[in-house]
Amino acid sequence: MRCEQMRENLDAYLSRELPFENRREIARHLENCPECAADLAARTRLRQQLRAAVRATSVPSGLETKVRGAVRAEAVRPRTGLWAVAAAAAIVIIMTGVGILRKQASPEDAILQKTSGPLAAVLKVGLIDHLHCAVFRKYPRTPAPPRQLSAELGPQFAELAPLIQAKLPGGSYIIEAHHCTARGRLYTHFILEDGGKLVSLILTPRQSGEAMGGSIYQTGVDRFQVVGFESHSYLVYVISDMDATGNLQLSAGLAPTVRLYLAAHTG
């Protein structure tokens, strides 16, 4: 029995993951038990063989050059291509003020700088994540399997996914859901596909100084429509490249579900 318990811990011992006391106990046991010592030697050998086998994989010639080339191409691309796109885009700004585009801004920043003013700042919180995660990181536009969603969302938000799916119009579905971080802030992010449009439903814990009261706010920034509201210590956003009416209708459909869920699942 004692040996069996020891052996369960031998791999963690090898990985130096055991507390000092347990390490010492195992070391003492190994001195007096040739069988366990042999088992440890076998595990050590296997690990060395495994490491050597995997590390023997050689990197294809040319991969490093390809990677460097891709990064350099990407480094120059946004300043030319996306600037042209940004300049050509019909820019709708309902909120106050127009940010001035600066040369060094990334494509995300270029869009974010088009918002300003105190209320715009709170709506920008959601837009940051939509741009960072949904727009500039491309996800395959296929429905995500429900089990996948539960696994990604964890216990607190797992049950929200089917409730959202149930509220979506026909032909719309969740393509991705996860927790993510953008600019140091944690978001819970559902990415939806709605008739060819990319939609984000974003939740993030409200921080001090951020408030939208009981109202639903709407703004248009660049090609994006942003709806934001506050619910149970969270800021909630629906952001898409739909038109303003479409985005607001979708938000109105989702808001009660999200509010009820947050009421039941937040302290």
Add this chain to the structure above:
Amino acid sequence: MVFSRRPRTDEFEKAAIPHLSELYRTAARLLGDSAKAEDVVQETYLQAWRSFDRFESGTNCRAWLFKILVNTVHHHRRKGFNLRLVKDSEEVLQQAVAPAAPIPEQITEGEILRALDGLPVDYRAAVLLADVEEFSYKEIAGLLDVPIGTVMSRLSRGRRLLRDRLAELARSYGIGQEGGR
């Protein structure tokens, strides 16, 4: 809000390129396809570059790159076929606590890799990250976005399955047939 300037590519390359071979070999073992692994590594570097202005220098660049790699592999796998892991079945649990079997000493690298590639992907990822890339259990929990207890159980089962597969091989060589442990 202060917007940082885009960092220079040479700074990025200096920090990130040294990890290319580790990232590639991990991707190759997780995807089982060298061409896909190349694509995923390239995508990983692009993602990393795009968020490099938010990467805090002095923090662990290797872990940051592996985190992006793991996510990219995950999305890549989903594109074709959902291979989210086998259930933690009773059978696997039983195997995990069964006594150790002998492993052939004359085993080849090819045989080890075949046995490794046969593990369910979540177990394979845990074993690769811990036993080959030598991340701590805590770091792996962060990379895979799972609790540390899950890392420990995947490792325990993954290592166990690997030993069992190699022990089967041993039996085929005629080792350990007299009922030895």
